[in-house]
Amino acid sequence: MYLLTQVTSWRDNRDSSQRVHPRDVWELGYREYLINPNRIVDLKVYGNGSQFLFSDNHRDRRESNSFLRTNSTVAEIITAHDTEFASNFITLPFCPKNDPERTPVDTTLDVGDIAYFDRYNDDPDNFCWVIYNAKAFKRIEQLVAYNIEQVEDVAETGTTTTSTSTEEGEQ
């Protein structure tokens, strides 16, 4: 099962992006990600949490791992990895061309192909990013019309009971 975790540090060689932005650190001290434990290597205790290597594309030997520190304990990560998904496939509403204005298309992925989910900064209550692999071939970033909690629901139960929120404009 995926694990919603507070990541305090994420160092990667892939794109030099700051996955835990200084703004996140300044505001909360962490950024929440929904990660797939099947990408974790060398899991160790660090303080009250954990540290480990994480593979964005575990099937590709050219992919160097990134390094994470999180507030989740080793035991919590092990429990998450031992928990079964509702199904080996997960269906997510993909926004075509990563455009939140477009009508989402339900798309089914193997749960093992997904690396992690990240909140969509512009509208985290209604959208999130899924980072997954087309098997070993390539890494894909896709906008999904679910928030992270809804994705957690779907992975765990096969359906979501949480509704997305709508901003109401002034009349």
Add this chain to the structure above:
Amino acid sequence: MSLFSTIVTEWTTKKPGNRLRVAINDTFMLNTNRIIEMVATSDLTSAFWYANDPDDARDSPDHIACNCDVYAIQQYHDRVETDKFGTFSIFPGWDRTETPVDTEIEWTDICYIYQTPTDYSERTSHMVYYRKAWERVECLIDMTPTDVNVEAGFEAV
């Protein structure tokens, strides 16, 4: 993860050779563990990318449309074979006159299985599997798709 039989209506590939108009009625046993980005194209049909060799970064996935709906494929993907290995009777050198050799192959390594008209009358099948990321292997097995299902432990679907 499991193999499931379906009629394929589109199979676009960059690899050499035709996929369609080879098997009887274009019916193939496909492996759910190769499917990427599956979408429903109607209530009864679906389309998806299909990785021939999911462990090889050089392998660009094919595109397949088939007469099996998303829900059914999901059910197939949630099945578990009796053993991680299946026993396949492979004819040495594609020669039906030779004695087939029982060979253990992991279910996850099988890409697809189909029957040509000759296979149908001889009760054999063509099978494509991968030696992990290393290489693609095509062989002739002394089994029908039904026999393969029985070997997996899925007699009634």
